Amino acid sequence: MQFFGGSEISPSPPVPTASGNNAHMMYVFNRNGVCLLYKEWNRPLHTLNPQQDHKLMFGLLFSLKSLTAKMDPVNADKGNLGVPQLPGQGCSFHSFRTNTYKLSFMETPSGIKIILVTHPKTGDLRESLKYIYSLYVEYVVKNPIYSPGSPIKSELFNTALDQYVRSIS
């Protein structure tokens, strides 16, 4: 799967499919499972405390990735279930939907996982997630004060992210 398609440094944001405040929450994890960012826009129900919630989310995604790699009808060679997959190795899922929410997921080759939880009728958010990753690169990675593996505290990043997410469906 080709990750960096164009030659532009900052691709322009994809056109929003509908207006409205559709996003519930967003997580960003690094390859070790550290939650770098958690943003909440609309979450009426809190089942667990934040630490447990992050761990559960990371665990769910890890296992789902393992399951999709195993269930893949196309690839002949599959590892055993439960073996950690390298980013980009094997088939990976990009979204799942329940009756109350839709979770869109993207993993970069460096192991950064971006998760966006939205309304179930939301369309394909892969391009939006790529744009969010480019925002992350611009505002967080290129910040000389930021140390990788620590939670993101950049105001500029938060503002730009907030603005962008509110503008997509």
Next chain:
Amino acid sequence: MDTNDSLRVASLWHSMHAISQQLSPVNGCSGIELLEADTFDLHCFQSLPGTKFFVVCEPGTPHMESLLRYIYELYTDYVLKNPFYEIEMPIRCELFDINLTQAVQSDRVALLGR
């Protein structure tokens, strides 16, 4: 994929389904209905007693939910109403297999022979 792997995948799916309900931002979540991956889609149907039926198909295949509902009907007719079938055991009912294959084949023909 052999029987052991199928069992592992099924039990993993069952737990993932339950965890996805826990992580819902809103009340009333009934678990994963559709999982979209790069090379396949996975549709899941949960019946009232909690039995889950899932089907793996090409990305973007339509009408999978109605197929799953039909398979559930076949399950109740040929498996549950079979007096020799033990609940929770692997299904080895010939009529169920025949009808299932027929349903999937007719579905495939209907979709391809548009």
